[in-house]
Amino acid sequence: MASPSNSSTAPVSEFLLICFPNFQSWQHWLSLPLSLLFLLAMGANTTLLITIQLEASLHQPLYYLLRLLSLLDIVLCLTVIPKVLAIFWFDLRSISFPACFLQMFIMNSFLPMESCTFMVMAYDRYVAICHPLRYPSIITNQFVAKASVFIVVQNALLTAPIPILTSLLHYCGKNVIENCICANLSVSRLSCDNFTLNRIYQFVADWTLLGSDFFLIFLSYTFILRAVLRFKAEGAAAKALSTRGSHFILILFFSTILLVVVLTNVARKKVLMDILILLNVLHHLIPPALNPIVYGVQTKEIKQGIQKLLQRGR
Template identity: 35%
Template sequence: MSTQNETFYQPDHFILIGIPGLEVAEFWISIPMCLMYILTILGNSAMLLLILPQETFHKPMYLFLSMLSIIDLVASATTTPKILSIFWFDDKEIDFNACLVQLFLIHALTMMESTVLLAMAFDRYVAICYPLRYTSILPNSMIAKIGVVAIIRGSIFMAPAPFLIRRLSYCRNNVISHTYCEHMAVVKIACTSTTINQVYGLTVALLVIAVDTTCITVSYSAIVRAVIRLSSMEARHKALGTCAPHICVILISYVPALFSFFAHRFGHNIPLHIHIIFANLYILIPPMCNPIIYGARTKEIRKRIIVIFHKS
């Protein structure tokens, strides 16, 4: 009887232990993390305040940047305050339902961001390969529809996750070796079969990451071919210059995420603290860097910032 009770146990809360093996360094790790969070809030809020009130910025590229900023602000608020409270106040407990909400939001928002990055790659493809048809192919109504598709896509793909986790049992083990409720970190501590959860996670990742990165690669291959055909060297530099910020954002968004994804499934020899640090980087660095990269590389945004500073 006791074995049966043990088997069907589901905790009312989890314990997030932070970064195993680096407990002594967690306070010092929290300092750059806090600075990154502050820069994320300031940078993305500034992007929204620059773009949304100005009608001249109501163009596809800038509207996509606004979507990225909103996603980054929500994603950062979902995880970073809790991580800092673990490091600063030893506040390691998280309610079971709150953990599921955090898990859902982290991954759904990541998928929404991936959809927006894919749309931005298509935007650059149309702008460079079909400049005369740009406004007819991508009117603002189409941008709004893409935003809705991003929300629906991320939500639908992640909707099964909380329900699949609810069917698991944890055999009195509620300690998660992580700083936040990452899907596989929660699944791994279950004591019943997790095959369905693992197959689901792998399928969703392939449907989102593999499809999006393939489509982005195809878009940029077409852009490179179009740029090579341009007769003027100046025109080539200008065309590639408009793509450079987007390529940087794609790299800093996908590389840490792919490392975290593959480390969970195949990186059994990777030390746990390295894996957790990378998992934290992929929720900290892209939201912080996106506004910095686009602010520094986008001429119109730079001009607008200069005008604001001159007025003040």
């Protein structure tokens, strides 16, 4: 879709989001699986939040961390997916400057918050398996409260300069974003200014935050694996590996998609733009849909809490 503002040098007041510029004819078909995944993510995370809130036996540190993860997932989904579906269904492509930069801030800060939450949860499992006798004194409600504040404040402060730097750029002509979302690089490329500082800061911040989290997660699960393999009780090692393994695979999936998105942004000229856009959208949808299922379904206490919740509803 062409826009008169593309050839103009006048300051622009809004952006236009163009999803899949080369394959716009099949956007309606893509909206169906995206809608189902969105409903699954919202329903599963909401159910998990209500279950943890109402079931007294789940008022424990690990489940408070799960609640934080669900809150982050819900905010991420609501920030990205409704706008994407509005573009697909109603052709509502315009987005104001404040809404665009707010979406950019939430995406850039909440994804590292999720990664940091995974890291704290991995530490929780490390203490539970490698130091079970010390677990009640180390992983306390006070520890979770401090960790939650740290997760939110650190990532919000370190990622806030990304949308701020982008908003300070001068946009004098182009306003068509070739993306479904207000990704930093997609927006900053439209400016008339040099955005090298913006690009470098995002690269350093993302790799510092996400890289350190993933390293600590990998280290924690390495110690967990070593401890589990020492279990002498019959079937104990297999049971522990099946539970922890699914958690680690989910974390690895989260990190792998993010790594693919980062690498394709760097090599965008060698990768079809529509694939990059699809990866950006799916990264804000698939992990939120899978997190409550993997952590909830494989946790006996949560399954029992959901069953009680359903019985109350009946």
